Amino acid sequence: MSSSYLDFFSLKEDPFGLTPDPAFYYPFNEHANALLSLDYIMNNREGFYLLTGEPGTGKTTLLRIFINKWHSQAEIALVMTPRLTSEEFLQAVLDDLGVIFPLSGNKNDMIKEFRDFLLEQAHSGRRVAIVVDEAQQLPDDTLEELRLLSNLETEKEKLLQIILVGQPELVDKLNAPHLRQLSQRIAVRSALTHLSGKATADYLTTRLHRAGALTGAIFSPKAVLAIHQLSGGIPRLINMMASRALMVGFLEVKPVIEEKQVQVAAAEILKREKQAQSRTRGLNRTWLGIGGILLAALTALLVLFWRL
Known part of the structure; x- marks a missing residue:
């Protein structure tokens, strides 16, 4: 994340890093x-x-x-x-x-x-x-x-x-x-469980303040609502969407993040999440297929053994 990105929003560090950081802990x-x-x-x-x-x-x-x-x-x-x-x-x-x-x-x-x-x-x-x-x-x-x-x-x-x-x-x-x-x-x-709408808003504000933001109003109320709805209140997805929305806002020179920037950010993230889930399901199907082949081979060997 570039320094110009942080400077644009008056941030000293990334408020929505994915690495677990106790310094940014929000005690809901x-x-x-x-x-x-x-x-x-x-x-x-x-x-x-x-x-x-x-x-x-x-x-x-x-x-x-x-x-x-x-x-x-x-x-x-x-x-x-x-x-x-x-x-x-x-x-x-x-x-x-x-x-x-x-x-x-x-x-x-x-x-x-x-x-x-x-x-x-x-x-x-x-x-x-x-x-x-x-x-x-x-x-x-x-x-x-x-x-x-x-x-x-x-x-x-x-x-x-x-x-x-x-x-x-x-x-x-x-x-x-x-x-x-x-x-x-x-x-x-x-x-x-997942964060409520109010907890999501407090979570975003808390992390922004701890990252050095001069104001907690970087995300508009509609943007906060969109983040909550699209992330399902899961902190990891909240972080990903908020971070990406800030980047979109920086590139569009938008000092206040609106619902539009969140939707752009969320579309990319949810697409990646869906692709990752598809790869996992595909891998599981592959292993199930291999297991089925091995089981069939073993059954055939047992049948042959008993005939002998």
Whole structure:
């Protein structure tokens, strides 16, 4: 983004960057309640916490704020690649926490080292938490491993807090009968939804002010309404549309963004989103087709085997 673009709107930095930035955090109710819930489970040493929301609703930003707040009081393992076996997951957690474990990978020895670490941290008054992002991708065996790890406790308190963050399908996954025991242990749950029209307006104004705008009236009321309607209130899409609308306004020398500039910006963004979704669906169909071919081949081999 060019300096002339920023200068045109009297901005010191990009107000609508897509990289999660706690400095631009807007505390609407659901986010504020989720942060309070995170503090609650850490302060009260609750076992599990579940945070869900559609892509782009701000889950990663919340995690960064939470980690920044607690890093001086807690040891936090952040797992960003959850498609791991139970043994790989445990190794990743211990490695992130700096726990030395046997190179043999013996699971019992790793758990013993982990328990000693947890007791040491509890004795010094520090919390220990495992945060799993995109947790809907966790294999069932790894989820069961997390349940077993949550059993690490003293007579008075839990030694480990486990924070699962993922998309709404994570709730459906946890409701499966074979994961009932884990689901029952989740003491606190939060769900992020889309921003309302008023929250969208406040969100835009807040980010503009923090980026150095002298006025919050860069977007007209109709432009704000259009952004809310076209983005569906999803913060990531709000950022994309607002940023692109500012660029359109700059190129058209429009110091106040109107509905027309938003529509131009949104048309391009929604087209890209649709193309990305089509590519994903196409890839899924390809894998389904491959799976069908392999299944047919396997069936044929089995039939041939039994005939022999």
